[in-house]
Amino acid sequence: MERLWTMLIRTMVCLPLLSGLAAGVDAQVDVVKGRHSFGVSGFSGDAAIAGQVTDVLKNDLRLSGYFALAPVGSAEYVQSGTVRGDRNGIVVECIVMQQATKRVALSKAYQGSAQDVRRVVHKLSDEIVQAIAGQRGIAETKVAFVWAHNGAKELAVMDYDGYNVRQLTYDRSISVRPRWSPDGRKVVYTSYKNVFPDVLEVDLYTGQRRRLASYPGLNSGAAFSPDGLSIALTLSKDGNPELYTMNAEGTDLRRLTHTHAGESSPTWSPDGQTIAYVSDESGVPQIWQINRDGGSPLRLTVSPSYNTEPDWSRPPANSDMKPMLAVTSRVAGKFQIGVYEKGSGVVTPVVADGTDNEDPSWAPDGRHLIFTKTVHWHSQLYLLDVVTGEQVQLPSLEGGASEPAWGP
């Protein structure tokens, strides 16, 4: 409980700083970054609930990347609304209007339990993004990550904005590298609970855990295929860390690579036909690609001299974003996040600020990344909008957070 309060207080300190980013934006459309100016006039009704709803809505709209918060008088879009709340639940009514045309972009009521205020507002925010930008929002998504505290690494899940942290494991061991099933129901991860690193799966609905791979040596790096039917992973049972696939039940194991180097960190291409991964076959770690059925590997990245942690984005069909491969590079002794575009061989840095930045994971919109930033050996999670280039720190967690995986 104390930890939760620390988190809340830290967040409250951060919020004025964050909203300060939008100050001074008077233009109706931010031409450079393609953002609509948006005025939040707030909600009438129960003051305590209205204040929370307004704060969450502002934060969601800003994080979406499609809006610049602006004074109501000069904004392209304005919001108004009411909230009602009692012990049985809350009702949030919201109207969003394009001021110049008086066109109503959205007019809707949202209901939820009293504990669900944030979830209700996240739904409203995503519908505003859909109504105005015509794109899928991220406000209702979740993130799995590794929470280092009490001398252990435990798995946890939270909302995309860093709230509602729920610890999944209490093993007091090492639980790392979570990855989601495409339906958002399961998370696979590497667990040292039984001493050796095994691949486990946790069902988020039932809490049931099962062991999917526990061969001799290393079992790690599990990643679901886009159809959810297959899992790629690293095993060392045949004498060297190599890539394998198996079905989602952990059977029908197939070996993909045959090298004297180490293969790790598989990520499936958006069409599910190929797998990108790390290999140091060339002497330094680089990103390679192999067909899901095996065959000859193809080297994707050439420079810089250290590229790891590939993660393919899967933007929705109607998205403005193209599929991209995020990587962690090591340049001048620092980790930085880069993006590899298909066919180019080149990695373009997107987070290279002199701190250590690792573990990039794409949001389902193919536009936002979550990653780990380490400053003075303390790791916290950040969001990046690759279109605007803006980074936002999530509420900090005692201990430290790393290896985030953005849910579907």
Add this chain to the structure above:
Amino acid sequence: MSSRLLARTILIGIITAVISTGCHHGNGVVASHQPTGPGSETSVQGIGGPGESGVGARPLVGGEGLPEHGQFPAVLFDYDSARIRPSEESKLEAVAAYLKANPGKLIIEGHCDERGTAEYNRALGERRAIAARDELVKLGADTSRMSTISYGKDRPVDPGHDEAAWAKNRRCEFVVVGQ
């Protein structure tokens, strides 16, 4: 290993793990590792509720607290390399000689410094452990008595952030169980 010895190994393992909860490495539950594929895991402890401790629960850092870890000096590696340096050969010869003269199983732990990304280091640590194991086999050790564990960069022996610390952290450690 005889069945009596195996039973004793498991017993020692359980005792060690229980005692060591909250202190250093409890390295005793090795016998429970089955080299199998999928299996059912009914444990739901910890999901949505606090507090599980017991067998298998181990803190992250440490290792110097129990005699098993200090029994052999760590074999050290170059940056981003799993090659056994000639200078480390004699350390492996001592381990191989011990295995020939004594019963028990050997766990080879592969570790990395912090200058690699997490999952890449898990693969690198495993390659270090495998390189040490393969060298021990060449020196006459029985491969069926050895297991590898890669901890990547999760268990540095030196918490520092300089070359002196990194050099100590790029290592393989050897733990004898069931002696």
